Amino acid sequence: MSILITGIAGFVGVNLAQAMLDKGLRVCGVDNLSRGNLSNMEGLLSHPLFSFRQIDMTEPNALLDACKAFFVQEALTECWHLAANSDIPAGVSNPEVDLKDTFMTTHCLLDVMKQLGMKKLAFASSSAIYGDHGSTALVEHMGPLQPISNYGAMKLASEAAISAAAESFLDKAWIFRFPNVVGVPATHGVMLDFVRKLKQTPERLQVLGDGSQQKGYLHVEELVDAMLFIHDCATEKRAIYNIGADDKGVTVKFIAEETVRAARPNAHIEYGLGNRGWVGDVPRFVYSIEKLKQLGWFPKLNSAQAVQKALAQIVAQEQDN
């Protein structure tokens, strides 16, 4: 079986591809390499079951041509769509970013899948589609969905387009609503920021906001495991699942302290004001994974353990650079 993965050079893409190759599947990946990069794929490019094409999938015929080239080897039956803008603040200041990279990638993919008769689609959605619901736990059957970032809005727009496609030509859609994911290869996020800041100014770590912002974190290895589990076990035609840690998360203060401990034990931490980092960021939310647990999947690490494991990996990654 051949799987198409979009956004394959990104953080989640390379981890997912490796897991699929380990299962003996053929993996065909595309990426425009605007944020993902070739060095992330070092372990993949030499694998006999792996193919890669650098394309911008929103350009006319780019994805269609790439898929036809992949087809020469074996028919593509299923797509895992991860391509998206990953810089949320960039998308808040310029809505064109998420329109093109987060939504139009989905729109163009659906067009190609329809043309090629590909009927199964797994999609990386986001907890950002819910918006700010305060202390109410975010569950799959809640509404109204009121994203506060263009990233969240265009992920929801993508879910909507996929839902309509499931009525007209898709046989199956898996929609994974991602949590905050940590691990390597780290390309962005608060931990990488902190580690890099400490490299520049080893004596102090400046934190945006007062450090009280609290979120749950899942390690990318567990995320991939959960996605594959849902893929194999969920029976609904449109299978929508939150994936996340099974706790209330850890604060930015905890992450700052752990980063200092792992990288520069003598550094001083300086906090700013407020608990919202930037427009479009949800300051604190409770993420329910009850539906996923009912299906039979449980995370092995809690948020604190996921952060600690990822921090050790990120510190090592940055030492090598």
Next chain:
Amino acid sequence: MSILITGIAGFVGVNLAQAMLDKGLRVCGVDNLSRGNLSNMEGLLSHPLFSFRQIDMTEPNALLDACKAFFVQEALTECWHLAANSDIPAGVSNPEVDLKDTFMTTHCLLDVMKQLGMKKLAFASSSAIYGDHGSTALVEHMGPLQPISNYGAMKLASEAAISAAAESFLDKAWIFRFPNVVGVPATHGVMLDFVRKLKQTPERLQVLGDGSQQKGYLHVEELVDAMLFIHDCATEKRAIYNIGADDKGVTVKFIAEETVRAARPNAHIEYGLGNRGWVGDVPRFVYSIEKLKQLGWFPKLNSAQAVQKALAQIVAQEQDN
């Protein structure tokens, strides 16, 4: 105060514009006249407080230039965004239709509003954003939202983009989830179809499906009244309201029989098979307007009365043509 209305030449647009002019507001309307048409606006074009420009608002600078021209008279403070594809089956067979006419109109509007400092937006969303929930009543706080048509998907995408804009630059967003609306000037829909079919073949009326499909119907005059009521009374920053009839609706069979009674009493009705007219149509749904009733608005007509009133108007409209 000056109000911008997009899609003003459509069925709802002309009724809304007239109601606003009756309140003494200045109304600036745009429409690409692809489905709406000038004859719908006969009563408006001579009004001293009414301005109109024919533009395709998804073309670069078209809406910005139109708004700047309107600005010469008085600053635009608020927009009522009605422009959308209204031919749902057309959008199911070609996703580009709803992408451009239903979603990109919203995306481009938000860009212009941001540039011009317009901070209030009222949006015509749709019951189609919910998808098919069987006999479960559709309420504003339910999920998951799983539209089954590209029209519903791109209405949901628009809601999402507006929600994000309400975080970054809009002061207020009203989102009206429209029901099936009837009245004049009728431009599409089952009643107009029936009346026109009977004009062509006066002896019989052929019905798509078995006639068991049941929906609630609201008269457009009541829809406009409800929108203005919500606009004046709802306090949330993102005010999302279902608008609809307060009953379980009437069947296609009822509409067919009433049409025959109003237009051709001796015609024979012939039914087809199945209860779903076309891909993307939700065959039967229960629409909750409890939230709207809590706010203090109640429809005066039930679905049957709304259909009967509209039918008399549509028969008269078609006799004139």
